[in-house]
Amino acid sequence: MPLYKTITPNSQTVVKLWKITESFDDLMAPLTLKPETLKRVLGMKSELHQRGFLSVRHLLAEFGYEDADLFYDKNGKPHLKDGKQISITHSFQFSAVIISNGIVGVDIEKQRDKITVIAHKFVGYEADYLDKNAADYIKKLTAVWCVKESLYKLFATPGASFKNCFLVIPFELKDEETVAWIDYEDVKYRYLVHFFEFEGFTCAFALGEE
Template identity: 70%
Template sequence: MPLYKSISVNSQTTVKIWKIEESYEDLMQPLNLKTVSLERVLGMKSELHQRGFLSVRHLLREFGYTDQDLFYVENGKPHLKDGKHISITHSFTFSGVIVSDAEVGIDIEKQREKIAIIAKKFVDYEFNYLKPEAEDYVRKLTVIWGIKESLYKLFATPGMLFREHFLVIPFTFEDDETVCWIDYDGRKYRYNSRYLEFEGFTCAYVLG
């Protein structure tokens, strides 16, 4: 299908989400990929990953970019040639891209019960307000993971740990935003984060 959702976060920031329903062939057909991108997609063993990769290139087109406008630096962080900031995500049947004048990060996750099993690996401070018996426990954990993954993508610094260096201020689903912090190397950084849910998935993004 074409674009699933477009969100104008503010005058400098836009999020676009794609629902991946097309075949690999249909996604590939209109694209003009760089050699390195073509080699990468052809080397993927999973067609799901291939389709995710290609759907991101379709999202780039929605922003007015092509694959040629996107490049990656050593830490794996994507950049755009015009200097705007970009972050990319895909999970199963959805992909997302955020483009902004400021530093940004984005993540899409499928809501799955097994996240409760690994909660202690990425949650510390947040256990002060989380209630494991609550109906929305898995949904809240998924938001926290998505925000922390977005922070990690934004900061792109090796050695950062979700549990120790990132924290998410209490939030509700009546609101769609909260504050999050990075506490790393003796410094604290404050960011605004937003989140939304659709079809059993959670999208979170962080604004610098």
């Protein structure tokens, strides 16, 4: 089983990453899925998405959970029946799950030049410090997206704008962490977000409110 990486940022939080090398059948065989979960995965048109979805169930097993322990609210935010906080992500051949006693969010994205095409949709305040001519521009842009996506998953509030409600403080890639804010309906929330690069991907995870 290709558990790729385990990170323990604090005593109450664990992040696990999976490298998806198995076939759909190999991923499916050992799993026990709820009927609605099985219907959902079989209805997916992309095998890549199916394998990502199933790899998350394997990550749950690494934490000691089963598919039956997981459910989603009306906004699509995942929850665990025991009350622990969880966030889930998958992108191409990697997936990740973070579980904590406190509120959390996680995201993985592949570093690709095409992110510049949508940058105007999620870069607001950050344009003041992002240098489009810098050699690391794509990597920093991907990090900003990951940070904001992790915050969005954590916040799970429809209508919160990536561009205007999520603010990422200036950072350097070598720092592997930054402070980010959610500014929504005149209330500001401050978070510490960790990020790191691996095999052409970026992962970010946001930890509770400081």
